Amino acid sequence: MTLIASTMRRVQSPRGHRIAAIATPIALIALALAVRLVNLDQFDTLVFDETYYVKDAYALYQAGHELEWSDNANEFFEQGDPRGMTDKPSFVVHPPLGKWILGFGTAIFGIDSVWAWRFPAVLVGVALVAVTYFLGVALTRSVLWGGLAGFFMAIDSQAIVMSRTALLDIVLAMFVALGVAFIALDRRDAPARVVRWLQSERGMPVFLWRPWIMAAGIAFGCAAATKWSGLYYLAAFGLWSVVMDVVDSYRASKSMKSLVGLATQGPVSFVLLVVPAAIAYVASFAGWFVSGGYMRHWAGESSDNRVSWMPDEWPETWHSFIQYHVKTYEFHVGLTKDHAFQSPAIEWLLMLRPTGFASDTPAGGYVQYVSAMPNMVLWWAGTVALLAGLFLFGRTLNPTLGMLLVAIAAGYVPWLLYPDRTIFSFYSIVYAPFIVLLLVYLLRWLAKGLPGSPLSRDFRIANGSAVAAFAAFVVMAYVFWSPVIYGFPVAEDWMRLRYWLPGWR
16 A cells, blocks of 8 residues: 555656656557457458448448449458449448548558458547547546546457447547547636636626637537437537536626526527537538439439428539438438347446347357457446436536536437337447546545545545556456457357356357
8 A cells, every 4th residue: 555655646746747647648549559459350251330331431432422232242342352332322321421431441451451441440449548538637637547547448348349340339439529528628717717707897708719619519510420329419518518608607696697698608609519510510421412422413303302491592412412311310210120139228337238249150169259348347337436426416516527427318318219229239339438437537536535525545545445456357357358359269168157147148
């Protein structure tokens, strides 16, 4: 314990803090990259929904929009031969930005290597770890605790699997985390900004220049341009930002006149957030507008194909664009096809049905599985932290807790409304960073005491040791479930030891 305390003092010294602030993100990025590159080409076939996104991404760089592929296209594509690609535009149900990002590997290096398919996802996953770290530092004002959040995210099993598979959800998670980080930066000086405005006696504050809000709008727009579920975050944090502006005004003025902020700052914040988001979203379809794509000329084929509520003077392209989105929406709300690994959202907090991505049975009684299963020590502790966080927020109205709870709710609660839809537990990757950050935020309180109620030195050392022991258990869980992360061949009996619940098999 004396050694722990001595180490903490060295890190918290001014010189130690500067070194840690530089070394910690570098070390986390190196760790995240290393654990995501292990055995990256273990499965040299298109796994799970890679069969859609990898080929769509390749087509985007070839034609500017997605194309249809022949029925046996996977067989050729996995051998480095794109002959299965046709010249017919394909109907796809997700916007193109995530596929543009995932596709740059095959655009540069071709499709001969599995590394070219998946390496962009690796880089996005590493970026997610970095954003989690910096957001953790911003929320805790501590390199140590921000570093712990980044470390947990770096070795989380689900985050690793999602970073090693060319699916859109890891891109979505990165943009969402980036947007929340920008919201946190906007909030950093918000109370003082309101006080300064009120002291100038200029009436209720209306801030027209908020670059971090605009940056958040761009990030959330990019999230929506990857998957539409990014819109939940745009809406949630648009409301959160306005509510917090009103709260800041009330605390500074102690007057109910602060509610005027709903009619003043509210519309301004809406414009600052939503307009950049809309621009980012539409810009992601540049290839569709320029080179053509599914339904690109739909409105020009018949006057009946035009959108009834849009002015006829608007370009036919925009009518087609809206009609394409209507068709996409109809697909999403009607998606009820059964899948062996589908999991309603009510199961996600306990992770009762992780998604299996790949499997094989090599000779010798061995099996290979890849499953998007979180680090269960971390995930179950995060579920407990979520319940504790809800209780503590009700007691303290701590704004940091509130922001993290909003971030979790925006990624989780909407899926509870669709119990019959075909959805999967790996969708939880979008709010996994906030589960980790909430857990670390509460562990920090455990180690140091609640605000205004610091612990004694002995309790701090004891609780800090408990946090270190918990981190060690998280590391052991990463090692224990590594065969399921990387698809290592394992004897079937040994693999069964890693599937504790019936839904995990």
